[in-house]
Amino acid sequence: MTVKQPNNLPDWLQQPNQLTSQPQRHNFLAHNQQHLTHLLARLAQPAPAVNPTRWQLSPSISLIRLGILVLLIALTNNTIWLWVLGLLLAGHLLVLAPSQLRRFTRSWLLSTGIALVVVLPSYWLVGPATVLLFVCKTGLILASTQYYRLTTTFQDLLSGLKALHCPNLFIMTLAVAITYLRMLGHYLLQTMMALDMRLVAPAKHPYQLIGTLFGNLFLKSHAYALELYAAMEARGFNGQYVNQPTTTNRWHDYLTLTPYLVLVVVFIFGGIYGIN
């Protein structure tokens, strides 16, 4: 075998490639690779949050609103109450743009469907009434969280948690974990693109390839975690996370909270008179 010296191109590199076209042997894998790529693209670059109102709602009020709604849904067993809470939620959804509403509906139906599948065996154990109530409550909780996710950026979530005096270490861990997950998603997406560029024919050992990819991802994520911590230490991090001062709320922030506070009051006094 003769090894060519640099810049003296070998013959095979100076001749055009014979294009080959081999039939796909692993359609299932190829199909799923595309699905995974789309999923990773969404993870690495999530769709931007939309603000449905004219003013920017304070992150802490937005989080309190979600907390009250989820709490009320979880605590009540009264269908009229669920209906009222559903109406309140529907009122918020009405101001969403059609495209956002479509996104909301798609993901909400999917998550509620999964919840229904999980709880379905109880239909035969305790009867349809419990299943129906559970699905209604779960559906409403999922809708509230989906709406929150759709209208709130990750930065706003962190600001909201800071304003509500959540432990700093928890906020920092959440921030690093989400950023890290997105980074890993982006990394895996890029790796799959690179693999796609060099998979010029159906893969000979596709499962071995998947194993190699994930092994690499593990090694690199471990190295990245160590580097990240070293970088934090180099910038003075000593285990104590100091956060920035929180923003103050304005009058219209409190105004949007009013219906929720009214509901809480009615719920508490309703409990005394036994209507929830």
Next chain:
Amino acid sequence: MALIELTDLSYDYPNTCGLDQLNLQLNAGEFICLMGPNGSGKSTLLRILSGLEPATHGTYAFDGQVITTDYLADPQDRQRLHQQIGLVFQNTDVQLFNTSVVDEVAFGPRQLGLSEAEITQRVEDCLALTHSTDLRDRVPYQLSGGEKKRVALASVLALNPKVLLLDEPLNGLTIAAQQQMLTLLKTLQAAGKTIIMASHNFKQVQAVEPRFVIFNADHQIQADLTAQELAKQPEQQAELLTL
């Protein structure tokens, strides 16, 4: 007929514009250097040319074949395109996933179904061309940034693509290694390959006299000049030196 033809090509990210109304014709055997500020769309264009992403609007034709979303959705068509176009990623870390440098370079030729003798020949040639022969038994994961760049180029060259796309190939290389890489690219061009590279390093790239396609911050093509034409425009040169 041009090898690559872009007509009113645009690309939109979920919340920003990636490319805006590009019209460009690139001929076989050309050496093209894409230049422009950060985020101007150079890497996005390379991803579209490589068939990793379809354009949002407009058309992209490669060798007379219009590359549509449907075309890219077909695995066989996609693979045929990737046999003709090779891409060296900006972050070469994502490109190297095998357990040794030899396996990394042999990965592509193995997919093509070449004989073991041919594969070995290609691997040794590519490692020699990229000055990476001494790295052959190393683990790609443990290489330095510059070494990874060289191995990534070797792994793409082993497929003998008609068009070579390189995203910032000179980053992380020493001056000597940059010159070696540019010399290799120029030699490949002389052998008939089409070289399209994105770079910020005007001073180094100038030496190989490429055709300069310059992007502006609005994701549009600001200028399309040969090296000779650019030499007559000191203002444009001064602007490129600040990138």
